[in-house]
Structures are given as C-alpha cells and as structure tokens.
Amino acid sequence: MTSRIRSAYDIRVEEGVLNPDPAQAPLIAELERLEEDLAKKGFFGAQPEVRGLYIWGPPGRGKSMLMDLFVASTPEPRKERAHFHAFMARIHGLVDQWRKGDARARKAVFGAHKGDDPIPPIAALIASEARLLCFDELQVTDIADAMILGRLFDALFEKKVVLAVTSNRAPDDLYKNGLNRQLFVPFIEEIKRRCVVVEIDGARDWRLDRLKGSPVWFGPGPTEHAAFEALWTDLRGGMHEAPTHLEVLGRDVVVERTAGGLARATFEALCGRPLGPQDYLAMAGRFHTLFLEGVKTLGPERRQEARRFVTLIDALYEAKTRLVIQADAPPEALYPTGDGAFEFERTVSRLQEMSSASWLEAAAHA
Structure with a gap:
C-alpha cells in the first residue's frame, strides 16, 4: 500500500508542480517510516514511543516543501506546524504568563500544577495540544532559548511528543560557539537519540x-x-x-x-x-x-x-x-x-x- 506522503509527492510530480530529485529519496523514505510509526498502537491502545526526524541541508533542497506535504497528508490528528522562532516566542510568552500569574491565573491556562517551575506545566500544555511537532528552520542563537530547550524537550519527549524539524545546520553545529554552549550539548545528544538525522544535500538548488x-x-x-x-x-x-x-x-x-x-x-x-x-x-x-x-x-x-x-x-x-x-x-x-x-x-x-x-x-x- 502506497503511503500518503508518497502519494502526495507522486501526484505533484505528475502535475508538474515538482521535479523529481533523487537526493530527496532518503527523506521521503524516512517520512514514510514516520507516517507508519505514528499509526502504530502499543499494548491496550497506548501510544508507543516514536523516533522523530531531524532534516538538515542547504536551502532550496525541498526540506520545507516535503515537511508541508507530510503534515498535510499524515492522518495524525494532533499535530502542529510552525516556524521554530514562532514556537519559541510562544514558549517565552508562556513562561512569562506563569511567572506573573497568581494561582488562579496559572490554573486557568495550565491546569493544576505544583511548584514554581514553569517548564513542566508548559510541556504538559504543549503535549495536550499536539503529539507531533513539526518545525521549520531550527537554529539557536539566543542563550535564553538555549537554556530552555533542553529541559522543555526532555519533558515533551517523556510525554511521547514526536519532533520533526528542518534546519540548515547539522545537529552538532547548533548553537556553535554560543555562550555556555556546554549546557546546550545534552539537548543535541537527546535530539540525536530521539530523532533520525537525515541530510538532504542534492547538487541542485x-x-x-x-x-x-x-x-x-x-x-x-x-x-x-x-x-x-x-x-x-x-x-x-x-x-x-x-x-x-x-x-x-x-x-x-x-x-x-x-x-x-x-x-x-x-x-x-x-x-x-x-x-x-x-x-x-x-x-x-x-x-x-x-x-x-x-x-x-x-x-x-x-x-x-x-x-x-x-x-x-x-x-x-x-x-x-x-x-x-x-x-x-x-x-x-x-x-x-x-x-x-x-x-x-x-x-x-x-x-x-x-x-x-x-x-x-x-x-x-x-
């Protein structure tokens, strides 16, 4: 049976909207794998842990286009598609809401949570909205983002949230030469453990x-x-x-x-x-x-x-x-x-x- 992402891709090639590119084949295969894994059920209907995707390579190779096709075609109902900067802007806004809110205001947005750490309630909120998070152009240049990301995604991964992301940089080059980068390295290692890393680097832009x-x-x-x-x-x-x-x-x-x-x-x-x-x-x-x-x-x-x-x-x-x-x-x-x-x-x-x-x-x- 042909996967939904493969069918969507083939239709656009037949319509002349896309030109077939052999360099995109490994990514399409991984998107098919992710589509299949997201559809699987664990024991008693529980959702199993699914490895996501980290897609990187130069601009113009079709990363965002294929991600869009995947998001549009996947039957996963709880999915979010966003630019990474927009997502992080929202996270900083939620951190601010948590810190400035009293107990009633916090409960109205985040539900019941103990303690003063904003990361667990924010992760719970995001996980309640989306099982699949798809981001464009992950790049980290801000130390505030760098300090939040590791803890936030640890919490999200524990809740079996699946990440699919595009970037112009390899994982090991994220936040390169950044301030206190050693504190960010565990997040890189977690990304590589939780996601299949696919490089897409065709000769043609x-x-x-x-x-x-x-x-x-x-x-x-x-x-x-x-x-x-x-x-x-x-x-x-x-x-x-x-x-x-x-x-x-x-x-x-x-x-x-x-x-x-x-x-x-x-x-x-x-x-x-x-x-x-x-x-x-x-x-x-x-x-x-x-x-x-x-x-x-x-x-x-x-x-x-x-x-x-x-x-x-x-x-x-x-x-x-x-x-x-x-x-x-x-x-x-x-x-x-x-x-x-x-x-x-x-x-x-x-x-x-x-x-x-x-x-x-x-x-x-x-």
Whole structure:
C-alpha cells in the first residue's frame, strides 16, 4: 500500500508542480517510516514511543516543501506546524504568563500544577495540544532559548511528543560557539537519540534554478502580474501559505503570506506603515526570498515611504535575501525627485545588482 506522503509527492510530480530529485529519496523514505510509526498502537491502545526526524541541508533542497506535504497528508490528528522562532516566542510568552500569574491565573491556562517551575506545566500544555511537532528552520542563537530547550524537550519527549524539524545546520553545529554552549550539548545528544538525522544535500538548488531562469523584476500590467504570480506559485511548490509572526522589540510584526522561507507582501504593507530597521532586519533574517508587489512610483509627498523602502532594501541586501519585485516602473524611475532622491540612487544600484544572476548565485551560497 502506497503511503500518503508518497502519494502526495507522486501526484505533484505528475502535475508538474515538482521535479523529481533523487537526493530527496532518503527523506521521503524516512517520512514514510514516520507516517507508519505514528499509526502504530502499543499494548491496550497506548501510544508507543516514536523516533522523530531531524532534516538538515542547504536551502532550496525541498526540506520545507516535503515537511508541508507530510503534515498535510499524515492522518495524525494532533499535530502542529510552525516556524521554530514562532514556537519559541510562544514558549517565552508562556513562561512569562506563569511567572506573573497568581494561582488562579496559572490554573486557568495550565491546569493544576505544583511548584514554581514553569517548564513542566508548559510541556504538559504543549503535549495536550499536539503529539507531533513539526518545525521549520531550527537554529539557536539566543542563550535564553538555549537554556530552555533542553529541559522543555526532555519533558515533551517523556510525554511521547514526536519532533520533526528542518534546519540548515547539522545537529552538532547548533548553537556553535554560543555562550555556555556546554549546557546546550545534552539537548543535541537527546535530539540525536530521539530523532533520525537525515541530510538532504542534492547538487541542485531548485529554487535558485527557477529564479535564475526567470526575471525577478516585473512591471505593471496583467501580463507582468500573471508572471509574478506564476513564479510565486512555482517557487512555493505546493507549500502551505500562512502568516508569520515576528517578535521585534516586544512588538508582533506579522507577514501575512509566507511559505517556509518564502515571504510575500505588498509595498503598502511593508513601506506604507511605520516599520523601522529592526523590523526589516528581522524579516531579512527570517526569509531567504521576499516577493514584494505593488511598488509605486513615488513623488516628493511620499518621502517617508521612499525612506522606508531604502531601509528595507539595505536590510535585504546585507542579509543576502533574494528579492522578486512587481513595480510600476524600473528602479531608476521609482523616486526621481524629493528629499533623499540623491541617496535613493544607491538603492537603485542595489536593486539592479540584486536582479542579476550572479547576485542570486552569490546570495544562495552566503
């Protein structure tokens, strides 16, 4: 009997949504194994312990796409799909709730728990919501995350929660050179014990191939809009779209349309409201590719939007985030006059560079 993940993959290949890649075969086999193990029942109907998956490799090899297919196709009813940073933001929020709440407030959220340690009640809450936790882009750069992760996942694993995660780093490279890393190493060892580690490292970056074979600057009009839309659909490759929440200086910054490391937003959403450098840096650090549509020709009366656009492009450029734009005019005609028009010429130069195949190639290997 063909597994659900295999059927979903084969259908997308037949439809031309995906190109078959032999390098993905070991991962598909492990996803089939995980699907089968999650369906097994232990003695008297109890859930057995199931080894999860730690999937790592360079960007553009299909990790997020295959994870999306797996989550959509698995019959496991209690499952959560999230970006790792969003999950950790929630965990920090729950820790804060526990510490600030009195006994009644704690019980309302976490149920009955003794003691003042927030980790056991948080683990119990997460385990009550999901047996299968699926995360994108696990990376640890924050000591606060590093200190929580080991204890939290020890508790989750004890409750037979199954982890499936993607990362650009091998487990042994997580939190590399981080402060007090020795305290984080037991978590790495636990991950390797509780998960099958699969490296996916095909020679081709499918996403980069598609970008290099297409324009990344689209003009006005129905034909250009259709081509912009087609490239988004092609790169998304069937991945589910969902909003992403970024915590920036205590604020919740929402990017409404995201799929794995892809983000899509309008010019008005990013530059027509009061966002600043930290917001754009957070976006550039979170996404490898941004689709920006509806970029207007700006006059002197929209100098604030022009200034924000300059800041956005600077953040994307420095982070080597790839950019696909649909605009009303070529770069040199977007902001010809007004305060800061002279400085805008540097942005014009960067936009032209970011549209080149050589820059896209360099960004992919940054």
